[in-house]
Structure formats: C-alpha cells, structure tokens
Amino acid sequence: MKKLTFLLIAIMVLAVSANAQEVEGSWLVTKIVVGDKVHEPLFVLEYNAEGSVITQGINVGTWSHNKKEEKLIMESSMDKDFGGDCKIISLNQKNLNFEKSGEKWFLSKLDMDLIAKQNSESGLIGSWEFADEENEDVTKVLTFEAPDSFTLIEKQPGMESTNGGMWIYNEQEKSLLVLSRRIKINGKNKIHKINENELLLENSGEEIIIRKLADNSSMIERLNFTEDDFFDENGNYKYDGEEGKLPWTDSFEMLMSLVNTSQLEYNFSTLVEGTDVFETKELIADVKADKEEQTLSIDFIFYGYDRYNLPDDTQLPPNKLDMSYGNQFFPLGEESFRVVGKEDLETVSGTYNCTVVESTGSSEQRYKLWMINDKPGVYAKIIEDKEGMFGHYHIYELKSINTK
CATH class of the missing domain: 2.40.128.370 (Lipocalin)
Structure with a gap:
C-alpha cells in the first residue's frame, strides 16, 4: 500500500512539474485578434527558466504561471504589450493561447x-x-x-x-x-x-x-600590428636599417622603368563590414614619365577612386615624384615600415617576385605592400586595414600594366 501511495505521489509530482514546464521555452506569436481585426506580428517570445521574458535578445519583463487560476502573469516596465494578466485559453506542447486586455494571442511552440x-x-x-x-x-x-x-x-x-x-x-x-x-x-x-x-x-x-555570393573569407588577412610595434620601449625607431632591403632606391631608375607605361590598372575591393563579401571595381592610374624633362607622376588612386570616376566636388590630388629627394614608396607616401620578406605573388595580371612590407599610415591605417622587385613604382598588391567606427578594409590588386 505504501509503495502504491509513493507511486501515486511521484506521478502527481511529475505531472505538476511537466505542467510547470509547458510555458517555459520559445514561442512564435503568430496572431493577435483585437475585435474583428487580425494581426500577424510574427515575433518570438522566450519565457526562460529564470522568469524573464526575452524578445529579439532584449529582456522586456518577467513571467510566472498561476496554475490554479490558469493565468500567465507578465510584468514589464518597458512595453505594456508584455505586461498584464493573461487568461490562458489553451496550453499544450504545441500551442499557447491566452486573452489579455480584450486581445486574443495565439502562440506556437518552437523546437529550437x-x-x-x-x-x-x-x-x-x-x-x-x-x-x-x-x-x-x-x-x-x-x-x-x-x-x-x-x-x-x-x-x-x-x-x-x-x-x-x-x-x-x-x-x-x-x-x-x-x-x-x-x-x-x-x-x-x-x-x-x-x-x-x-x-x-x-x-x-x-x-x-x-x-x-562567393565565400571570400580566404581573401581577408587582417593586419594586427600597430604603430607602437615600430618603436622600442624608449621610443626609438627599430627599423632604421630596413631601407637597404627595399627594391626601389633610385628615382631615375623608377622613371626609366615607367617611361613606356601609360596606365596601371587595379582591381579595388572593399570589404562589406560584418560579412566576408567584397565590392570590387576597377581603378586606373595614369602614368606620365618624361625622361627628357626628368619628371614622373602616377595618379594617386589609393583613396578608392580615379580620374575617370571622381566623386562630386572632388579633385584628384597631384602626385609628382620629387626626383631630387626621391621616395622608395612612390606613389604612396613614406611612413613607418618594416620589411617582412620576399614572395612570388600570383595576381590576375601575372606572377611577380615581390618584397613584402608592413607599414602604418597617419590616420591609424595599417598597410601590407607587395613591391614588384623589377618594376619600381608598381605594386602587385596592397592591403589597407583600419579598425574603428570609420574603419575599412581595402585590397588593391594589379590587373594590368598598359604601355604606350
């Protein structure tokens, strides 16, 4: 007899426990009927075990189940829709229907x-x-x-x-x-x-x-170094000896290398932040090399536009090489840098033997540069990475070298 009594009590406890768990979980609000109007809001309410009501990741209130009166009691200081006493019309493993303030709510249980x-x-x-x-x-x-x-x-x-x-x-x-x-x-x-x-x-x-869209995650190489990495603990620049490792050291050699070049074409790819998707367009840099006048200019296209698709009220800045002073990174400017090695880089325009350089910009940009060793002034590829609210991730890849 005692065993039977214990068994009955156990069954009753399990039944009560099961009933208490029926409200807990995620529910899709499929329909709300107000008078003769039917609304289909389609949003999820999660009644969690701690007694919170969550929707779209936001805690909007609390809940409790009054089993004796068959009420779902919700309280919310955020939104009146998530507060009030709800008279339960039906409750099972698949559906929860209740009436609140003259509204009839219909919810379906989600199997996550x-x-x-x-x-x-x-x-x-x-x-x-x-x-x-x-x-x-x-x-x-x-x-x-x-x-x-x-x-x-x-x-x-x-x-x-x-x-x-x-x-x-x-x-x-x-x-x-x-x-x-x-x-x-x-x-x-x-x-x-x-x-x-x-x-x-x-x-x-x-x-x-x-x-x-294609999975381009393999294209993304985030640059994790900072400006501080180029200086020691006393604030001294650590890479003074790196200039001798650069492939472009002579301004006249750069001029003669480009004397028969008319344009450099690049594929410019911008990462849509929050995805692994790139928007890509073509940029063209006009090259003007005059060995008689000893002048060289290459359009600065590294703002993401060229002279053929200028934004409104924008002018392409002049970018003329100072032959007397020189600039190993022309057409880019000189910043803190370090040489990280050499690499044969395959691009859409061919495979080039490159010196690979890491560099920083004046506005917290980080660069990785592939300088073509036997083509001074021509980059095979550039990565520009900047974090923060106004950050971006750009890739410039050489598409073609057009000759005169």
Whole structure:
C-alpha cells in the first residue's frame, strides 16, 4: 500500500512539474485578434527558466504561471504589450493561447533543436545579395548564420545600415520564415527555387531573387600590428636599417622603368563590414614619365577612386615624384615600415617576385605592400586595414600594366 501511495505521489509530482514546464521555452506569436481585426506580428517570445521574458535578445519583463487560476502573469516596465494578466485559453506542447486586455494571442511552440538542424541542412547558410538592377549604387547583403540568426547590410554612397533577426527554414513546407520588420522578405516566404547560386522566393505575391555570393573569407588577412610595434620601449625607431632591403632606391631608375607605361590598372575591393563579401571595381592610374624633362607622376588612386570616376566636388590630388629627394614608396607616401620578406605573388595580371612590407599610415591605417622587385613604382598588391567606427578594409590588386 505504501509503495502504491509513493507511486501515486511521484506521478502527481511529475505531472505538476511537466505542467510547470509547458510555458517555459520559445514561442512564435503568430496572431493577435483585437475585435474583428487580425494581426500577424510574427515575433518570438522566450519565457526562460529564470522568469524573464526575452524578445529579439532584449529582456522586456518577467513571467510566472498561476496554475490554479490558469493565468500567465507578465510584468514589464518597458512595453505594456508584455505586461498584464493573461487568461490562458489553451496550453499544450504545441500551442499557447491566452486573452489579455480584450486581445486574443495565439502562440506556437518552437523546437529550437529542430530549427537548428533544418537550418544547417537548408543550403542557405552564407551570404546572399538582393538583385537590384534599378539601383546599382545600393548593395544589400543578407547573411544567414547558424543556428538561426541573420544580418542584412544595406550600403550606398554615404550611408550604411545593419539589421538582423531570426530565420527558420521548413523542409516539409519548402518555406523560409524571416522574423524582422525591417527587411523586404519579412514573414513567411514560399521557396520556388534554391541552389548553390540562386534563391527564388515569393513573399506576399511578389517574387524576389537573391543571389549567392562567393565565400571570400580566404581573401581577408587582417593586419594586427600597430604603430607602437615600430618603436622600442624608449621610443626609438627599430627599423632604421630596413631601407637597404627595399627594391626601389633610385628615382631615375623608377622613371626609366615607367617611361613606356601609360596606365596601371587595379582591381579595388572593399570589404562589406560584418560579412566576408567584397565590392570590387576597377581603378586606373595614369602614368606620365618624361625622361627628357626628368619628371614622373602616377595618379594617386589609393583613396578608392580615379580620374575617370571622381566623386562630386572632388579633385584628384597631384602626385609628382620629387626626383631630387626621391621616395622608395612612390606613389604612396613614406611612413613607418618594416620589411617582412620576399614572395612570388600570383595576381590576375601575372606572377611577380615581390618584397613584402608592413607599414602604418597617419590616420591609424595599417598597410601590407607587395613591391614588384623589377618594376619600381608598381605594386602587385596592397592591403589597407583600419579598425574603428570609420574603419575599412581595402585590397588593391594589379590587373594590368598598359604601355604606350
């Protein structure tokens, strides 16, 4: 008899415990009915074990479950929508429906383990670009990350914005649920086509094409040295003897090397911060070398533009070599530097034997330079890396050397 009693008590304790756990977890708010109006807000509420209510990573209040009165009690000083007594209409492992202040809320339980599994197998993880043929100046990069978050970066001249949210791929329905009000594909999307190159979605009757971007993470070589690395503890420059290792030491030799060159063409790639995606365009530096006049100038294109695509109200700065003084880094300026070795570098224009140099700029830029040993004045590649709020990551790679 005692064993039976203990068994019944154990069953009752387990039942109460199971009931207490039913509210805890992540729920998708699918519908809110107010009078005769139906809203489909589509956002996630997480009722965690510590009694907090979380949405979009923000703690918006607290919760408790009054099982006797079948109430979900929420308190929030942030937003009235997340506060108040909620009369539970139904509660099970899949659905939670309650009534609050004349509103009827409908929530569906999310299986986060299943979501992570289906998302990982969806083929969507990575970076995608919205096709926007009407406005080529706007770049929209959507990055799906595991297990269920995404970022959308929108970039245009003079402006950049970043938004994020949650995504859920449903293999059975062939659908994509995107939870963020600030994105064109917010809500439920029907997937018409998905492959390694393209994603075709239908959202509210509109077809939207998103193209897969290549994984360029191997192109990214962050430069971690600082200006302080070039000086010892007493403030003395540590690399005075490095000048003898540079391949370009004679101004006249540089002039004669470029006397038959008309232009240097570079591919200029800018990393879209927060992604491994690059925007790439072509820059052309005009070269004017006159051995009779003993003058040499190379357009300074290392602000990211050339004379053929100047921004409004911008002039290309003159960049003439001082033949009497010289400059081993022309057409760049001289800054703190150190030689880190030699390397055969393969580029789209060919393979070049280079001296590799690390250098710093006057505005906390860091550079890695590949100086072509037998072509003074011509860089095979330049990395420019700057951190911070106004930071950037640029790559210049030699595309061609045009002769007269």
